[in-house]
Amino acid sequence: MSIIAFKDTKVLVQGITGSAARHHTKNMLAYGTKIVAGVRPGAGGQEVEGVPVFDSVAEACQSRPIDASILFIPAAGVKAAALDAMENGIKLVVIVTEHVPLQDAMAIMEAKRRLGITIIGPNTPGMISPPEKTMLGFVPARYFRPGPVGLASRSGTLTYEFVSRLTAAGLGQSTCIGVGGDRIVGLRFREALRKFQDDPQTEAVVLVGEIGGTMEEEAAELVASGAVTKPVVTYVAGHTAPEGTKVGHAGAIVSGTRGTMKSKLAAFERAGIKVALEPAQVVELLKDALK
Amino acid sequence: MRIYEHEAKQLLRQAGIPVPGSDLAATAAQAQETAQRLGGPVVLKPQTMIKARGKAGLIAFADTPQEAGQAAAGLLGREHAGEKIDTLLVEAKVGFDQELYLGITVDYTEGCPVFIASRDGGVEIESVAQEHPEQIIKRAISPGQGLTKEQAGEIADFLCPPQEVGVDRSDELRRIIAALYGVYAKFDCEMLEVNPLVLAGGSFLALDATAAIDEDALFRQADLVRPRGQSEAEFELEKDHRKRGWTFLRMEGDIGILSSGAGITMAILDLMRAGGGRPANFLDTAQMNRQGIYDAFHLFLDDPGIKTVLVNIFAGLNRCDDLALGIQDFMTEYRPSFPVVVRMVGNREDEGREILRQVGIEAIAGLEDSVTQVIKITEGLS
Numbered sequence: 001m002s003i004i005a006f007k008d009t010k011v012l013v014q015g016i017t018g019s020a021a022r023h024h025t026k027n028m029l030a031y032g033t034k035i036v037a038g039v040r041p042g043a044g045g046q047e048v049e050g051v052p053v054f055d056s057v058a059e060a061c062q063s064r065p066i067d068a069s070i071l072f073i074p075a076a077g078v079k080a081a082a083l084d085a086m087e088n089g090i091k092l093v094v095i096v097t098e099h100v101p102l103q104d105a106m107a108i109m110e111a112k113r114r115l116g117i118t119i120i121g122p123n124t125p126g127m128i129s130p131p132e133k134t135m136l137g138f139v140p141a142r143y144f145r146p147g148p149v150g151l152a153s154r155s156g157t158l159t160y161e162f163v164s165r166l167t168a169a170g171l172g173q174s175t176c177i178g179v180g181g182d183r184i185v186g187l188r189f190r191e192a193l194r195k196f197q198d199d200p201q202t203e204a205v206v207l208v209g210e211i212g213g214t215m216e217e218e219a220a221e222l223v224a225s226g227a228v229t230k231p232v233v234t235y236v237a238g239h240t241a242p243e244g245t246k247v248g249h250a251g252a253i254v255s256g257t258r259g260t261m262k263s264k265l266a267a268f269e270r271a272g273i274k275v276a277l278e279p280a281q282v283v284e285l286l287k288d289a290l291k
Numbered sequence: 292m293r294i295y296e297h298e299a300k301q302l303l304r305q306a307g308i309p310v311p312g313s314d315l316a317a318t319a320a321q322a323q324e325t326a327q328r329l330g331g332p333v334v335l336k337p338q339t340m341i342k343a344r345g346k347a348g349l350i351a352f353a354d355t356p357q358e359a360g361q362a363a364a365g366l367l368g369r370e371h372a373g374e375k376i377d378t379l380l381v382e383a384k385v386g387f388d389q390e391l392y393l394g395i396t397v398d399y400t401e402g403c404p405v406f407i408a409s410r411d412g413g414v415e416i417e418s419v420a421q422e423h424p425e426q427i428i429k430r431a432i433s434p435g436q437g438l439t440k441e442q443a444g445e446i447a448d449f450l451c452p453p454q455e456v457g458v459d460r461s462d463e464l465r466r467i468i469a470a471l472y473g474v475y476a477k478f479d480c481e482m483l484e485v486n487p488l489v490l491a492g493g494s495f496l497a498l499d500a501t502a503a504i505d506e507d508a509l510f511r512q513a514d515l516v517r518p519r520g521q522s523e524a525e526f527e528l529e530k531d532h533r534k535r536g537w538t539f540l541r542m543e544g545d546i547g548i549l550s551s552g553a554g555i556t557m558a559i560l561d562l563m564r565a566g567g568g569r570p571a572n573f574l575d576t577a578q579m580n581r582q583g584i585y586d587a588f589h590l591f592l593d594d595p596g597i598k599t600v601l602v603n604i605f606a607g608l609n610r611c612d613d614l615a616l617g618i619q620d621f622m623t624e625y626r627p628s629f630p631v632v633v634r635m636v637g638n639r640e641d642e643g644r645e646i647l648r649q650v651g652i653e654a655i656a657g658l659e660d661s662v663t664q665v666i667k668i669t670e671g672l673s
Contacts, residue, residue, distance in 0.1 A: 101508035109402035140607025155554020237557035
């Protein structure tokens with residue numbers, strides 16, 4: 001098993017006629033993803049890589065069952081496209097686009113909560129479930145192998161780096177999720193952890209964090225609460241990162257002292273989560289955890 | 292992207308939030324004229340990106356136009372924290388009975404705006420939050436609905452109970468609170484603060500305002516995009532980087548880093564510092580190709596502080612040979628004085644290695660090895 005996306009997940013590609021979307025559609029199909037439709041206003045009736053294109057999400061959804069949508073849409077159009085998918089009943093939406101305006105991201109997250117939808121991203125290479133041969137996004141599939149490790153990462157590039165090392169060490173993966181590099185994202189580490197906990201195939205979880213935000217602390221609190229019993233290994237990039245420009249004083253009131261490297265490492269320690277201080281330690285810690 | 296106080300106040304004024312009478316002055320004579328026109332005492336405030344201007348002693352008061360001219364002469368041209376003061380906001384000085392705080396920011400964990408207000412204005416809100424949390428009210432805002440009438444009412448009643456300030460003033464405060472959220476939403480603010488909002492002679496006035504605009508929304512806030520606290524050349528460079536999708540931050544060190552992706556770049560910085568090296572920059576680029584890597588190399592070309600450059604390539608979706616050609620293009624054209632260390636793995640790795648050998652570079656496969664190597668070479672140079 002895997003989490004979130006499976007071999008029968010029926011996928012829509014929004015913005016399918018763009019050149020990057022065409023390329024990634026081809027790769028996803030080759031990997032095994034069940035792409036059943038695409039959307040591009042004005043391009044209804046065309047085909048991309050053998051996938052029928054519709055003028056609207058509504059028309060695509062009327063013509064066939066659709067479980068998930070992946071958006072290849074420029075930042076300015078992401079809000080409208082994501083709301084369109086959600087309001088048409090699609091329960092999983094992957095937003096790869098980076099530089100989505102904050103207020104648009106907040107509007108998307110509100111709709112997500114109201115409608116009970118899983119959003120992956122924005123600003124993510126997507127997700128892949130190797131045992132299910134399903135990929136929603138554009139990770140380099142050849143580095144991934146089916147296996148017992150669940151991975152959730154805030155960084156695409158670090159995901160590839162770690163997965164190539166896991167695979168080389170004989171540690172395959174159940175599902176790998178790029179949760180997104182933006183400050184506001186849909187699925188967060190804590191939800192990923194809950195799902196990995198419930199997935200029988202996943203035996204251990206890797207969280208790849210970054211300085212800033214509170215996702216790492218939330219994950220640590222969930223583990224400390226006892227809700228996650230599988231071993232969790234983390235790596236957090238940014239030990240020596242220059243401190244970001246803190247925007248105003250009000251921001252500090254909302255986040256408090258959370259978000260710093262110190263806060264994250266302390267939270268992991270309290271939860272008994274193993275922290276790899278250097279990339280190479282991730283594989284060692286996982287091997288220990290899986291013994 | 293932070294904007295100047297006078298720009299933020301202009302946004303407030305347009306939304307019907309009262310601000311004191313003021314004008315900008317670039318010379319002492321202009322400051323004196325403005326003070327004359329405003330009549331009465333004035334405050335002179337440098338329009339800079341510097342935070343906590345008051346603490347830094349950069350805010351001046353003057354009772355007469357002559358004094359205003361003198362004070363302006365003392366401030367203009369001064370340098371503080373690397374920024375030169377070239378413009379002052381000359382504003383009527385306001386006596387007040389009460390100072391309040393109004394702010395709107397983002398709760399990144401919940402993914403929604405939050406309105407924060409305090410009965411203790413004019414001081415740092417963080418210290419109020421620590422010492423007198425009972426003076427603060429917070430309300431999460433629905434991005435779809437916006438700040439509701441009920442929420443604006445709750446916040447206003449908390450700050451100034453109608454039985455104390457009267458119904459008219461209470462209504463005015465509600466209107467200001469609602470208008471402030473309007474500005475926040477309309478101009479894609481990440482943060483908008485009025486500190487203090489004062490009650491002066493029976494009406495409310497915003498004495499100071501701070502705003503930061505979401506950089507990812509600048510495409511629809513084009514009127515607000517202009518150089519601030521930087522030269523025209525720096526501004527154009529920043530615009531160019533944004534267009535290319537680069538986040539580039541020059542730091543103190545001497546090892547240039549050319550890598551794609553924020554996470555892996557931070558990991559490289561961590562490894563480098565742990566190994567005793569001094570990274571010169573943070574760089575996050577969009578996905579690389581031959582042209583992109585060639586272009587990015589130019590970031591280091593005219594920088595005398597760069598001793599070596601480390602290139603990290605993990606070609607999962609792109610190809611090593613294509614990227615190696617970009618490196619070859621650059622090395623052949625410029626013959627740079629700095630040694631280049633390349634870590635390269637991924638698609639068509641062997642082909643890429645062969646191309647790099649032609650310009651005398653032996654690619655390294657291990658990330659850690661490449662960092663160790665570049666540090667060693669850099670140490671050997673000094």
